[in-house]
Amino acid sequence: MDKDRSGTRVEVLSCKKAKFEEMRKDLKSMDWVRLFSGKDVIGKWEAFKGEILRVQSLYVPVRIKGKVNKKKEPWFSRDIGNLIKKKREIYDRYRQQGANKVLEDYNKCKKILKKEIRRAKRRREVALAVKVKDNPKSFYRYIKSKRTVRDKIGPLEDQSGRLCMEPQEMGEILNGFFASVFTKETGKKSMEIRQINREVMELIQIKEEEVLAILRQIRVDKSPGPDRVFLRTLKETKVEIAGALADIFKMLVPEDWRISHVVTLFKKGSKSNLGNYRLVNLTSVLDKLLEGVLRLIRESQRGFVRARSCLTNLLEFFEEVTRKVDEGKAVDVVYMDFSKAFD
Numbered sequence: 001m002d003k004d005r006s007g008t009r010v011e012v013l014s015c016k017k018a019k020f021e022e023m024r025k026d027l028k029s030m031d032w033v034r035l036f037s038g039k040d041v042i043g044k045w046e047a048f049k050g051e052i053l054r055v056q057s058l059y060v061p062v063r064i065k066g067k068v069n070k071k072k073e074p075w076f077s078r079d080i081g082n083l084i085k086k087k088r089e090i091y092d093r094y095r096q097q098g099a100n101k102v103l104e105d106y107n108k109c110k111k112i113l114k115k116e117i118r119r120a121k122r123r124r125e126v127a128l129a130v131k132v133k134d135n136p137k138s139f140y141r142y143i144k145s146k147r148t149v150r151d152k153i154g155p156l157e158d159q160s161g162r163l164c165m166e167p168q169e170m171g172e173i174l175n176g177f178f179a180s181v182f183t184k185e186t187g188k189k190s191m192e193i194r195q196i197n198r199e200v201m202e203l204i205q206i207k208e209e210e211v212l213a214i215l216r217q218i219r220v221d222k223s224p225g226p227d228r229v230f231l232r233t234l235k236e237t238k239v240e241i242a243g244a245l246a247d248i249f250k251m252l253v254p255e256d257w258r259i260s261h262v263v264t265l266f267k268k269g270s271k272s273n274l275g276n277y278r279l280v281n282l283t284s285v286l287d288k289l290l291e292g293v294l295r296l297i298r299e300s301q302r303g304f305v306r307a308r309s310c311l312t313n314l315l316e317f318f319e320e321v322t323r324k325v326d327e328g329k330a331v332d333v334v335y336m337d338f339s340k341a342f343d
Contacts, residue, residue: 018060027240041251075120157272177274212242225284257287
């Protein structure tokens with residue numbers, strides 16, 4: 001979903017009113033073999049993306065999202081709406097008549113309304129707490145809505161020490177700062193490495209069934225990348241597109257998947273210090289699906305993986321060290337601290 005932090009109106013897809021059944025019928029009649037014939041990976045991806053965007057625009061309506069259209073609170077119900085309407089009617093009657101009996105009815109209705117709103121909010125918070133593991137986004141979205149202070153970018157301090165507040169200028173400063181952390185090629189001749197015999201990795205075979213299994217497991221609440229391909233569209237048409245995706249995944253990664261939307265997040269400390277910000281990249285959802293099919297994450301990876309946290313890493317490390325010590329073997333440990341590891 002597109003989000004505009006400035007609060008201006010943006011166009012988003014309204015999946016509740018989408019005609020997914022007609023979309024599936026449309027893609028089912030597509031001859032992917034003929035469409036992909038004679039094309040390289042870029043041509044196949046562009047053809048696939050064109051068809052997905054076509055059916056998205058054809059069967060999924062667009063709505064306007066922004067601060068102008070204020071959404072109802074999640075805890076708002078029909079009963080609460082009726083109480084609000086009743087309170088307004090009693091207040092209008094009191095303004096016309098001025099009777100004390102009507103004023104008592106108004107205060108009584110107002111008291112009942114406040115009580116019902118508190119109950120509704122409490123039920124909403126309990127529901128969010130119960131489902132925090134299954135739907136953490138809703139929980140943290142609720143916490144964020146209760147914050148009175150918003151984290152904004154800037155003003156930023158440039159190399160000369162001058163504070164900059166213009167968005168374009170701050171963007172250029174951040175771009176230059178984050179680009180400085182990458183390794184630059186010096187043009188010097190690299191050292192020679194002695195060639196040794198290594199096993200060559202065999203060609204990876206990607207089956208349609210594997211792609212279909214990944215498509216069934218994807219979460220549709222993730223935002224799309226620059227290609228505007230929504231995960232909801234992919235999941236709803238998983239059977240119709242699994243074969244086409246398997247054909248694309250067998251080839252090289254398209255250049256389009258390396259393009260990303262970059263968002264700057266403030267961490268802590270002074271907002272004028274560039275080192276107190278980090279980047280979040282939003283890439284194509286197809287790139288993430290390919291990683292799931294290839295299983296590029298090793299079993300030794302800890303952190304950002306379900307059921308494999310930093311705590312489990314320490315427990316396994318402690319078990320391995322104690323086992324080596326019990327066997328009378330020496331254990332050497334090397335610690336490394338990466339500067340700007342997440343930038």
